[in-house]
Amino acid sequence: EAQVTQNPRYLITVTGKKLTVTCSQNMNHEYMSWYRQDPGLGLRQIYYSMNVEVTDKGDVPEGYKVSRKEKRNFPLILESPSPNQTSLYFCASSPPPGHSLTDTQYFGPGTRLTVL
Amino acid sequence: AQKITQTQPGMFVQEKEAVTLDCTYDTSDPSYGLFWYKQPSSGEMIFLIYQGSYDQQNATEGRYSLNFQKARKSANLVISASQLGDSAMYFCAMREGRAAGNKLTFGGGTRVLVKP
Numbered sequence: 229e230a231q232v233t234q235n236p237r238y239l240i241t242v243t244g245k246k247l248t249v250t251c252s253q254n255m256n257h258e259y260m261s262w263y264r265q266d267p268g269l270g271l272r273q274i275y276y277s278m279n280v281e282v283t284d285k286g287d288v289p290e291g292y293k294v295s296r297k298e299k300r301n302f303p304l305i306l307e308s309p310s311p312n313q314t315s316l317y318f319c320a321s322s323p324p325p326g327h328s329l330t331d332t333q334y335f336g337p338g339t340r341l342t343v344l
Numbered sequence: 345a346q347k348i349t350q351t352q353p354g355m356f357v358q359e360k361e362a363v364t365l366d367c368t369y370d371t372s373d374p375s376y377g378l379f380w381y382k383q384p385s386s387g388e389m390i391f392l393i394y395q396g397s398y399d400q401q402n403a404t405e406g407r408y409s410l411n412f413q414k415a416r417k418s419a420n421l422v423i424s425a426s427q428l429g430d431s432a433m434y435f436c437a438m439r440e441g442r443a444a445g446n447k448l449t450f451g452g453g454t455r456v457l458v459k460p
Contacts (some may be wrong), residue, residue, distance in 0.1 A: 234439075245425060259446045266370030268452045270348070270435055282443060322446050332379060333448060335389040 230255045234319050240342045241309055249304045249321030249339050259301040260326045261333065262294065263285065265316040274317075277302055278324065309343040316340050330332035347371065350451035357458050359424045364411070365421040365454045367436030375441030378419040379448065380410065383433040385403055392434075395419055423456075431458045 231259060232253045241247055253260065258279045263271040265288075274287030277296040291313055293305040302321075317340075320333040349368045357363040369378065380392040395403045395410045403410040411420040423430055433455050437448040 261445060262449070263448075268353070270437075270450030271448070273445065275449050276447065278445065286445065286447065291414070295358050296351045297386065320448075324446070331445065332394065337386045337387075340387070 230334065232319055232334050234290050234317075234336035234339050236339060237336055237337060240335060242344050243310055244308050246304050247309060247341075249306075249317060249319075249341070251302045251304065251336055252300050252338065253302075253321040253334065254317075255299065255334065256299065256300070256322060256335070257321035258334075260296070260319065260321045262292070262302070262304045263320065264288065264313075264316045265318065265338075271318060274304070308339075311343045314343050346451075347449045348438055348451035349401065350436055350454050352454045353452070354455040354457070357423075357430075357456060358429050359428060360425055361424060362424045363426055363430075363456060365423070365434050365436075365456070367421065369413075369417050369419060369436075369438050369453060370438050371417075371438065372441050373440040377414070377439045378410070379439070380396045380408070380438045381437060382430075382433045383453075384429075385432070389435075393421065417422060418444075418455050426458045428458050428460060430445045 235250045256278040261273040261276040265271045275294040320338040322333040376397045378395045382390040393405045393408045395412045407424045409422045426447045433453045436451040
């Protein structure tokens with residue numbers, strides 16, 4: 229079954245304690261992204277990756293890091309989480325542009341993060 | 345300026361009636377795609393329907409149809425014969441042809457509650 233998995237699904241942590249949210253896809257997609265969802269703002273892209281070792285900032289990258297060492301995995305790293313990073317996080321994957329704009333992104337189930 | 349605007353934060357609809365969710369967008373890219381996603385209370389993002397900027401006909405998928413008015417830059421979602429299971433958050437999103445990273449730009453969402 230084609231899917232994007234994220235772990236953990238729920239996480240409560242404290243300010244400053246480094247954490248990693250993992251993301252993995254089994255569709256051999258080149259493109260992967262991280263989004264955060266906040267009330268009234270919809271989803272906003274944090275970082276994206278176009279292939280292994282190719283990553284770039286999205287609209288709200290401050291306070292986050294990513295890496296893409298393998299095609300299937302795209303972890304999101306919060307080196308020093310702060311309360312304003314409390315949010316619902318989604319990982320997504322898709323084929324590269326040129327296939328078709330109709331190719332929607334496949335979203336993971338989401339990770340609800342609370343930073344106290 | 346907001347690229348995707350959803351002006352209805354929330355709405356009630358009677359079961360079995362139709363409901364229209366508004367979405368306006370702003371882009372200078374001639375090639376773009378418009379998407380609607382459903383987010384139930386469980387949190388996952390469910391792709392509903394897609395409309396391409398060059399598509400001549402309005403998209404339909406079962407009970408979902410997209411009222412695409414290109415000159416007005418609107419892409420309203422119509423849900424016919426509402427069901428209790430349609431109660432959810434609905435997001436309009438756009439992918440511009442020249443956007444890096446296959447980025448989707450989302451509106452703030454509309455929460456729909458279907459009354460029995």
